[in-house]
Amino acid sequence: MILYKPGEWWKALLHFHTTAVIRRLLGRVLLVGLYVAVVTAAQLEYFRFILKVEREYFSFLGILLSLLLVFRTNTAYDRYYEGRRLWGLLLASSRNLAGLLGAVLPAEAATHRLFYARMLSNFALALEGHLREGVAFDQLEAVDGVDPAGLRAADNPPTYLASLLQSSYERLHQAQVLQPVHLLSLQPYHQSLLEVAGSCERIKSTPIPFAYSFFIKGFISVFILLMPFVLLDTYGYFTIPIVMIGAYTLLGLELIGEEIENPFGRESNDLPIAQLANTVRVSVHETLSVPLPQHKKALAEAPYTIVS
Template sequence: MIVYKSTDWWEALRHLRSSGVIRQLLKRVLWVGLYASIVTAFVIRFDTINVVVDKEFFSFLGILLSLLLAFRTNTAYDRFYEGRRLWGQLVNNCRNLAVLLHPRLAPDDHATRTYLARLLSNFPIALDGHLRKGVRFEKLEAVEPGFIEQLQTVRHVPSRLAAQLQEFYEQLLREEQILPTHLLTIQRHHEALLDVAGACERIKGTPIPFSYSYFIKGFITVFILVMPFNLLDSYEWLTVPITMLGAYALLGVEMIGDEIEDPFGKDSNDLPLTQISNRIRANVHEILGVELHEDVRGLADAPYSVVF
């Protein structure tokens, strides 16, 4: 994700280079410009088409299309922001689990504290990988011998980590380090981990229905193809830049929607899952009083730039 201050206009312009979707948009706008030039040249050269244009009708179609694009924009943004909210819940629930267990564990029981801090920190890191290209096991921290090897045999890694955390709570209960009362609250936070995982899978696996997506793409295509013919009688050669402006507007809204819709990729507008995971790790370790290497802790801070 590009971290920027919306009031710091010029500084942020630097990021345009790193925004893949803006670059691709400009490329497509150039193709539309080429098309408009050919149409204009052809018409002016042969003076073939000379109809009176019903501008109100195209204006009405344009407004219908604008409303569809507003719908598209809203649904895409809702998914983006729901994704962000889910990862925010992950932060909150991991912190709350650490806060809740901290005073129940003996202050000097470093082994148990480290075990918990690492196991809990592994969950977001594994989920990050699970939602992107696959879990990067070398990023996880081993909490016991054979831990990583066993995880690699599993198909749904987040479930396995959740089950192992559950085993840990049951062990605390058996050892009477926590009361049944505590377990009830723990469960509420704990189940949120898999709820977040499932909801992220849902966002990733369910794009806007195919027919909407293609209906809108088809509508835009036809609308842009027809556009120069509507403008030619007023603008002649100015038709080319004005068609490009219209294409910029329509294609832009649609393409950004496509990109934002799945916020779990590695486009420059996607969510900084790795950074959030690092932040959870730093928080959980601090709350439980477990040392964390300075380098790892530093990963949690967002510089003014692109983060993943």
């Protein structure tokens, strides 16, 4: 994810070319410029095309395209914002669980405190990997009583860890460390962890329908291909930069929407869920009074690209 200072326009503009989506966009805009240059030179220097698009009809197509792009952008941003809201909920639920357990567990119960600090940390870290290319098991905390082979073999590591957490509450209840009222207090926050995981999986596994994505890409392509035939008679060779500017806007909106519709990837405009998972780890260790090495704390500040 890119951090920037909203008021510093010029510094942000100096870094606009550093993201992959902008580089892809500039490449496509250059191709459009080459196409328009060929059409313009052929029209003005060699022969006149029979094809002519009336401005009124072209303006009507532009209105339709703008409505589609607004819907496309809003849909993609809704998925992005929901992903960020879910990870905020995960952080809050983990802190609440850690706070309740920290209040109930005796101060001398260091083993139990360490168990829950590491289990809650592992849930967030496992969810981050589960939503991306796979869980980095070597980065998870070692937890007594949790079989590493069973965790690696699980189809859904976050759910597997959540079930172990639920079993641990029952064991503490049977040992009379937790009372029924404590279980009732813990359950909503534990259930929230599973709901967050399920909702994130829903976002990841439900892309924008292919027919809609194909339709808007086709519409944008046709619109750009027709632009020079509408503008040539009026602007001559200035048609080339004018069409390139229009293509930059249309293609840019589509590419940005395509990038953020899956907010859990590793592209520059996606959510920094690795940092958020490490923020959960720092928070639960601190809440349960369990020390955490400084190099692991530093991971909560790492994966941002900073524009300054």
